[in-house]
Amino acid sequence: MENRRIQLIVAGIVFAFLWASAAAATKLGLRAVQPFVLFVPRFFLAAGIMLFLSHGVLKKRLPRGKEWKQVAVYGLFNVSLYLGIYVVGMMEVSAGLGALATATNPVFISLMSSIWLRRPLQPVTILSLALCMAGIGVAAWPLLADSYATPLGLGLVLFSMITYSIGALYFTASKWGDLHIFTINGWQTLFGGIFLFPVMIGWYEPAANDFNMLWLLSMLWLAGPVSIVAVLLWLFLLKDNPVKASFWLFLCPVFGFAISAVLMGEPLSWWTFAGVMLVVGGLYLVQRARDKS
Template sequence: MSSPAPSSAPETRGLSALLLLVTALWGLNMTAMKTIASYFDPAVMATERAALAAAFMGAMLWWQRGRRRARMNRRQIATVLACAALMVYVNQILLSAGLVRTSATNASVAIALSPLVSSLMATLILKERLGMLRILGVALGLGGVLIVVLQSPGARLAETGIGDAMVVGSVVTFAIGGVLIQRLARETDALHASAAIYLCGTAMLALHAALTGVSPGIDAWYPGFWPLMLVLFSSLIATTFGNLAWNHAIVRIGVARVSLWFYWVPVFGVGFAAALLGESLSVWHGVGLAAVVAGTAIGTQRRA
């Protein structure tokens, strides 16, 4: 069993602010990815995002080259490969392809299952106790997300299909990878582990793109300036910064508690839709937001 590192109250408040920022970026990224998916093949989009993230993390490692880091042993390398396959390769392929095949509402509901899946994985793999406070937090947060998403203008649950199954699959792979990272990043550090994971994941995605016969032409990889800007935001800001911060928080307070912040992703998604697209909000959105706040506060409390 790998327990999260102890954290002080000021550090916990700092992590809360950091995770709130990350989920805001990821909420905005959901809209960006939905737009990017209309320009790119799913394999190309996933490969470009992962490659840019890996390159930026590699540059950060080079900048910190004076810092001594122990070489990874065979078990740690195996964990890196497993995380790369789950959190980068399979996750990105399923999420990119699933977003094209399902509605925004269905995708938001499927992604809202992440805290529940992560808590169950932490219980099964890391043997963490799933206490009543965490169960209550998960239930409140999930209920709040459903209220926020389903009360949005024009929102409706379409018939479930292959797209929904793909998005749920991406949630499961991300959750399992997060459990593995909790142990790996404590033995190395978040940047070292994340850079290795994204480097290996990029190689897997590039091989996938080559084997599936994606066109090597410039149009397949550069459909225009605006799509490229969205890819840069998605890869460098949402993916690189977001995953480094997320993995750092996992090391400090554990994957089960960190995962509860995922409820804020669809909430921010709806908020950005209202702010940027002029969609209206109702009192039900306030009720849902209150439930998400309460669920996050209750579920992330550390037991005495």
């Protein structure tokens, strides 16, 4: 029992660190190449690894019938729109703010769930959203003044969270049968990359891309530790206890700002601390309400 508890704690901490590191890896990669040049190869690499594991190693079946449509639609929202809009927004947003915004996903999912199911918005959902938005605003205030973020960039990153929430709700509402999670994730990531490939080609400017070691390391980190390892750890935590797993998301803003400060030299202040605490408070309220329901 004690070993299991230690495994869960280690898995939770590593998951939160890897998930939060995505924003810093994205910012570093954007110093070398254009947004879609950084992300589209990442999608293809991650999809190739997951599909090899699913079909080549585990011998899991292919999607069939309407499942092909489901993985394509899921890939459109969960990869093409969510991460496509996110990486464009990250061109004008600090890594710390990007990680902080990503941590608000559970609140946006709760909001979009009410809209999706046509249920009245609960006061706790409104309060949670208000706290999260206030927290992002407080943390962003000094960064806007110091040119570490722009209103447009913040708006795009937050809008990408809405598309992610729609994708998450679509995934929950769809019937997947015995389709393996590697199969779903592999094919939806591949479709997401395919949908964005024409955008990458249309936006491509040779002079704006330097395929150096910074690009390679960023792309490999996003494809491996973030897209595969972090997701596997998340599934491991969810399988043990979905309620407890969600609380590891609270560490993501903390790790996000810490990583951005160390790697990117982004400033930390009392504004940062206050913003993180407001977002964590919003996450706690929406998580507690979900636990009760």
